[in-house]
Amino acid sequence: MEPLVYREPLAIAAFAATLVLWCLSELRIMVRNRGGSGENLDRGSRVWVVVLIAAGTAAAFGLAWLEVGRIAGWGVVAVGVALALAGIVLRQWSAATLGAFFTTAVEVQADHRIIDRGPYSRLRHPSYTGALLTAIGVALALGSWTGCIVASAFSVAGLVLRILVEERALASRLGPAWTSYARGRKRLIPLVW
Structure with missing residues (x-):
């Protein structure tokens, strides 16, 4: 039998609207944040995440x-x-909270400072948590635990790689300020990592 989101009009509409919103929200981030004024320290991690x-x-x-x-x-x-x-909401909120410091490449700008308000008061990388929630949600809506596990594993792999690259850059450029901030917060999943 086909998944509900492939055969029931209301499920199709809700799922399609979610996919469109996801794509538009990511497009908004890409257009708004083409890069800051800092050195690109990305090491190809952006491509791997995507x-x-x-x-x-x-x-x-x-x-x-x-x-x-x-x-x-x-x-x-x-x-x-x-x-x-x-x-989607968490990722957009995270981008808005960082403002000019939010870029799609790993960059540490000359005037970079730690932002510890909004979602950054709880997590080091709430934008990535939002991306993970979105990928898991889309996979779950498709109605397959197998698909949900695969989507989660692939997403976590890309996001962990990105986080490690980003944290190395932040620690090397921001030093003790980053270490102090990071000490009190999990990276991606509250209470876990």
Whole structure:
């Protein structure tokens, strides 16, 4: 049987609207944040994040057709869409909170300072947490635990790589200020890492 988001008009509409919103929100970030004035310390991590999240999400679409790991029902679609929307909101809020310091490349600008308000009061990288929530939500809405696990694993792999590159750059450029900030916050998942 086809996943609900492929056959029920309301599920199709909610899921499609979520996908469009996700794409538009990422486009907004890319257009608004083409790069700051700092040295690019990205080391190719931006490409890996995009490729791995896209690959995991694409795999989830394919795995949704398999009976293995199938979870069906409107509740699954609703929770998936809600997680994805929460992730989109968190990512946009994070970008807005950092303002000029938010870039799509890993950069430490000359006037860079630690921002510890908003979502950054709880997590070091809430924007990446938002991206992870969105990818998991989209995969879950497709109705496959298998797809959800694959999308999560690929997304986490890309985001961990990115976080390690970014934290190395921040620690080398901001020194004790970064160390002090980082000490009191988890990186990606509250209470875990």
